[in-house]
Amino acid sequence: MITAGISAILPFFVFLSLSLPPPSLSLSFLPWFIPRFHFGLDPGHEDRFSIYVHASKQKPVHVSPLFIGKDIRSDKVAWGKISMVDAEKRLLANALQDADNQHFVLLSESCIPLHNFDYVYSYLMETNISFVDCFEDPGPHGTGRFSQRMLPEIEKKDWRKGAQWFSIKRQHAVLILVDSLYYTKFKLYCMEGRNCYADEHYLPTLFNMVDPTGIANWSVTHVDWSEGKWHPKSYRARDVTFELLKNITSIDESVHVSSDAKFLTCSFQYNSANMMDRLIH
Numbered sequence: 001m002i003t004a005g006i007s008a009i010l011p012f013f014v015f016l017s018l019s020l021p022p023p024s025l026s027l028s029f030l031p032w033f034i035p036r037f038h039f040g041l042d043p044g045h046e047d048r049f050s051i052y053v054h055a056s057k058q059k060p061v062h063v064s065p066l067f068i069g070k071d072i073r074s075d076k077v078a079w080g081k082i083s084m085v086d087a088e089k090r091l092l093a094n095a096l097q098d099a100d101n102q103h104f105v106l107l108s109e110s111c112i113p114l115h116n117f118d119y120v121y122s123y124l125m126e127t128n129i130s131f132v133d134c135f136e137d138p139g140p141h142g143t144g145r146f147s148q149r150m151l152p153e154i155e156k157k158d159w160r161k162g163a164q165w166f167s168i169k170r171q172h173a174v175l176i177l178v179d180s181l182y183y184t185k186f187k188l189y190c191m192e193g194r195n196c197y198a199d200e201h202y203l204p205t206l207f208n209m210v211d212p213t214g215i216a217n218w219s220v221t222h223v224d225w226s227e228g229k230w231h232p233k234s235y236r237a238r239d240v241t242f243e244l245l246k247n248i249t250s251i252d253e254s255v256h257v258s259s260d261a262k263f264l265t266c267s268f269q270y271n272s273a274n275m276m277d278r279l280i281h
Ligand SMILES: *[C@@H]1O[C@H](CO)[C@@H](O)[C@H](O)[C@H]1NC(C)=O
Pocket: 128, 129, 213, 214
């Protein structure tokens, strides 16, 4: 599960939809990476999730047999462009066709599970909110990207930022598909040429306006932006140790790095009674 927008350089989207009951299953994206934590491929138990893959037509990279035959009709996706949001909508439209799909998780091939499937499944299915990252960044890479041309539908005070990697309830998936008002504003006025990246702002702003209490304001994926660069901290194979994963798994706050020097970071505690299962990117 991927984040704060920029990580969207990845070549494809994987979409996992969780559906109602039967027992244990697991999913593994990079099992050779972290054998201790791997979800375990368990093809006998696929009745609790379905996978939808939006992959590049040129080079589909299927690292798991679970992905084979799961490709949806894809289109070109360019980093920072509205086509990123279009790919997300395409995935949602496909996944919504199955009425059993209740919760929709956007992942990339760089996501590594930090908890086993049962834990993730219960955590996401038992909560009544969506995990959409959403915060106010008063700096140039936050509110600074707002365009007056979005008025009057979207006001500067409504503008939000957040990681692209969402995990949402069915009613929110429907909401994203039916919205054309705000989507059109972003399509027209949030562009790379304006230093505006729709995948970092559209969903946080939309939910902040239409259902602010229906989202957690943080994402179930962990990303480390503390280096203050354009891309979050990257982990190479040799960095990925049991200790690193243990450290990341135990993080219990979401840190939002603002682009305004006066408000460097703001963070808040997760509800510790309900300890998170995050996935690292
Ligand atoms: C989720 O459930 C809690 C506790 O039952 C409730 O207070 C809250 O209003 C619910 N939120 C939504 C968005 O349904």
